[in-house]
Amino acid sequence: EIVLTQSPDTLSLSPGERATLSCRASQSISRNYLAWYEQKCGQAPRLVIHGASSRATGIPDRFSGSGSGTDFTLTISRLEPEDFAVYYCQQYANSPITFGQGTRLEIK
Amino acid sequence: EVHLVESGGGLVQPGRSLRLSCAASGFNFNNHAMHWVRQAPGKGLEWVSSISWNSGNILYADSVKGRFTISRDNANNSLYLQMTSLRTEDMALYFCARAECGGCWLIDYLGQGTLVTVSS
Numbered sequence: 707e708i709v710l711t712q713s714p715d716t717l718s719l720s721p722g723e724r725a726t727l728s729c730r731a732s733q734s735i736s737r738n739y740l741a742w743y744e745q746k747c748g749q750a751p752r753l754v755i756h757g758a759s760s761r762a763t764g765i766p767d768r769f770s771g772s773g774s775g776t777d778f779t780l781t782i783s784r785l786e787p788e789d790f791a792v793y794y795c796q797q798y799a800n801s802p803i804t805f806g807q808g809t810r811l812e813i814k
Numbered sequence: 815e816v817h818l819v820e821s822g823g824g825l826v827q828p829g830r831s832l833r834l835s836c837a838a839s840g841f842n843f844n845n846h847a848m849h850w851v852r853q854a855p856g857k858g859l860e861w862v863s864s865i866s867w868n869s870g871n872i873l874y875a876d877s878v879k880g881r882f883t884i885s886r887d888n889a890n891n892s893l894y895l896q897m898t899s900l901r902t903e904d905m906a907l908y909f910c911a912r913a914e915c916g917g918c919w920l921i922d923y924l925g926q927g928t929l930v931t932v933s934s
Contacts, residue, residue, distance in 0.1 A: 741920060743859070750909060750924040751851075751859065762922065794859055798919040801873045803849075803861040 708733055708797050710806035718814040725782040727809045729795035734775045739799035742771060742780045745808075746791045754793070755780060787813075816840045818910045818925030825931045826900055834928055836893040836910030843891040847871075847913035849921055850884060850895050852906035852930075862908070863895065867916030878904075897930070905932045 709732040719725055729740065738758035743751040753762040755771035758778055768783040782789055790813050795806040822834040834850070850862040863884040864873045872884060883896040893910055907927040914920040 739920070743921075745859075750926050752924075753920075753922050756914075756920050756922075796859070796921070798921070801864075801919075802875050803864070803919060805859040805861065808858045 707802055708735065708800055708804050710795050710797060710804055712793075712795055712806035712809045714809060715807070716810045716812060718812050719785055720814045721785050721787055723785050725780075725785055725789070725811055727780040727793055727811070729773075729778040729780070729806050731776040731778075731797060735778075735797045736799045738774055739797060740771075740773070740778050741796045741798060743794045743796060744789075744791045745794065751794065782811075785811075816912060816923045818912065818923060820908060820910045820925050820928035823908065823928030823930045825933065827934050828900060828902060828932055830900055831896070831898045832900060832930060834895040834897065834908055834910075834930070836925060838891045838893065838910075838912070841912070843886075844888045845916050847916055847918065848884075848886060848893045849911040849913060849919075850893075851909045851911050851921070851924065852904075853909070853927070854903075854906040857906075860906075864913070864919060865893070871917065900930075900932045902932050905930060 713728045740758045742755040745751040759771045792808045794808045817839045819837045847866045849864045865884045881899045885894045909927045910925040911921045912923045914922045
């Protein structure tokens with residue numbers, strides 16, 4: 707099983723600042739099958755990034771993903787008020803599909 | 815627009831069974847693998863099970879293997895999760911989720927979920 711570890715657990719920033727979220731895998735993720743999801747309170751998760759760096763439909767370009775192998779990053783270039791949420795990374799290369807524990811992005 | 819509506823959740827005693835359903839609309843259900851993902855109260859996301867477009871490839875998390883059964887009815891655009899021998903640790907919000915394609919596993923949409931409470 708591929709274990710995903712996200713850091714930090716909580717990130718406190720202000721609107722307009724840059725957010726950098728990390729996801730580290732216990733083994734290399736083939737074909738960069740790494741996705742990021744955003745979950746706001748009381749809502750279903752929404753796909754943000756897939757294939758490590760491809761934005762999902764409707765996702766603004768302030769969101770970007772990077773990385774390969776075991777180290778991946780989600781960057782939000784200039785935080786908007788609606789971006790404050792919990793973000794999960796997920797690998798879909800191997801069974802079982804696994805998620806990271808999540809990073810809570812909160813308003814400072 | 816992709817629409818996934820879960821139903822069938824509720825309060826059930828440990829050891830009992832429950833069947834979840836997911837009604838899909840807004841896309842060609844036959845062309846997509848499907849998943850169940852759950853989230854315990856205040857916790858993160860946990861993948862539960864996946865089924866390919868033609869039910870030829872089915873996967874389960876170890877935590878539910880032998881107790882849960884995923885199935886689909888392509889004629890009625892429906893996904894199911896039969897849960898037996900329920901445990902308190904199965905208590906969660908269960909999301910129905912669509913995969914990007916028929917034989918791949920990227921989740922691109924999730925429903926709003928149905929809550930399963932396991933308690934005596």
